[in-house]
Amino acid sequence: MKDEVFFSKGMIHLKEDYPDLYDVSVALNEAAYTGKVLDYKTQKLVAIGIAAAASDDRAIKKQILSGMKELDITKDEIVDVLRVVLLTAGKPAFTKAIRILYKTME
Incomplete structure (x- = not known):
């Protein structure tokens, strides 16, 4: 999910309607995939x-x-x-x- 590439179809709804949850998902992935x-x-x-x-x-x-x-x-x-x-x-x-x-x- 690097660079906000999500394969879950539900993520678009989070991004549009619940940006706080979307941002948490992005932050979690960035914390896990640090390189x-x-x-x-x-x-x-x-x-x-x-x-x-x-x-x-x-x-x-x-x-x-x-x-x-x-x-x-x-x-x-x-x-x-x-x-x-x-x-x-x-x-x-x-x-x-x-x-x-x-x-x-x-």
Whole structure:
């Protein structure tokens, strides 16, 4: 969500009708994605891995989409992350994320 790129359709309503909540959302993302030690691309790859490990279909898709759009993250970079998901979270989480990755790329 770098540079106020939101993939949630609800954020436009917050921005228009509840700017205080929108501003808090922006500030939280800026606090999380600082790039102080890990660059933003690495942080996004971590976010993809966390979403995949949690088997959260929607979050996996959104993280992959934003990573590919904002940071030109490649399929191979995502698969490297998903290899760690396979090791730590298991085959069901891994195969779900692989399916979502390929569906997202269509």
